[in-house]
Amino acid sequence: MHKHLPGESIEQKIEERIEEGRFIKFLGKNVVGIADHIGKLVMLFLQIIFWTFRRPYDYKNINKQMNEVGVNSLVVASLTSVSVGMVLALQMGAASKNILGEPLYVGTAVGFSMVKELGPVLTSIVIAGRVGAAITAELGTMRVTEQIDALYTLGANPVKYLVVPRFLACIVMVPILTIYSNILGILGGFFVSVYKMAIPSTRYYHDIVDFMRGKDIMHGLIKCVVFGIIIALISCYKGFTTEGGAEGVGKATTQSVVISMVLILVVDTFLTNILQFVGIG
Template identity: 45%
Template sequence: MIKFFEILGRFIIKTIEEMGQLMLLVVNSFIWTFRPPLRIRAIFKQMEFVGVKSLFVVILTGAFTGAVMTIQIFYGFSMFGAESLVSPTLAIAMARELGPVLTALMVTGRAGSAIAAELGTMRVTEQIDALYVMAANPIKFLVVPRIIAGVFMLPILTVVANLMGVLGGYLVGVILLDINASIFIGNIVEFLNPSDIFNGLIKSAVFGFILTLIGCYKGFYTTGGAEGVGRATTESVVMASILILASDYIMTAIMF
């Protein structure tokens, strides 16, 4: 029994410590974002890494999600003759939920993990210490550009995912399932609100913040050599994914 409380206590202490560390990183990143000079080149480099290089995987994710959703929605709606509402349902689902969330999860797997691995390696090979020694703040040099890149690139990627989702849906719906093309497009235009898209993009910016922050956080505080880098990478993906899904629920409850 005492052993149980010991383990529980240790877990709680560790969790609180971790939360504190994470909050400190958030506060420091915020402060360093507004301290000149802004490192434009580093930011663009990270934008390329987080954004441009995730484009392919986001295109595939969006297209296949749109295609499969169309089949599923069509299956349900055709039962009561509502085929014309397949496309707006798909578009709203993509814009509000599937676009932002799936994009964020894919980018977490691709870029969030890579950020954790890179910073973790820099930590265990003393490159982060070297930055401190050379009086160059690692948060400014490493963390801030990545977080900025995440916040700006995720909405752009989400727009791509949304468009690809509709395109995938169009191919399946119009060509395979014989929905009238002008009805397909026309009903999207009629029923999809700009606020659906806009709120989805706000979510995706938050997700971009979460996935880069957690990647940086897990990498930055890596200990224990190569094994530690592996652990940090895995933990960053798990933690970022959970936070993305949880924050999605909270934001959805507030927004819609």
């Protein structure tokens, strides 16, 4: 409650109330807007599940998307993971040398970091940038040029025809690329350890296999399936809801990449907590 304080004029009070009104309106609009997006995302997700299990399968299109998401991302995923593996080995080697006098547990640090965190997160972020942007731009252009409406009128459901192949490609290819990135990252670390820090190769090997359990690998794989879902869902949703011509496509693409990347990092935090809580990794 506002009391009329001495020295406070009626105009000031009115001004304050207007400010409050504006603030509540601003807050309300945003809360409603976000709730609306979440609702539509859930609806899209349910539609994807429905159409995924409905025959016939469009193998040609699924294959094309798998190629696009998986095979065409190999180079960029390789470069990222090898570099990260090497840097990890260098840093861990230097740190343990400073503290303990010799490079210790380099394989363990590289292996665990890659398999549980950096493999899934970095691969997903690279794919969100490369594939997520392409999906939003393509679907967004189809939306603004009425091609998505045309699909409806020609008896094809756009979710079945456009989204399901991309969704399947993401949830299958992100984990496969992650496994590939993990291997390359560990190999990168291996080369630095063996040839730069003169760690015996058997020691690097045992540093990993003596400690790593099946559930550590599971931990990483569960994460990247979830990240794959995030990338497909956000990029398709943003593409489908694009409006406003070429400028709209640009905006939607940027938003799609930013939202996917931030969500991957935020969800990673929660997911790590949950997975550790239930005893997976």
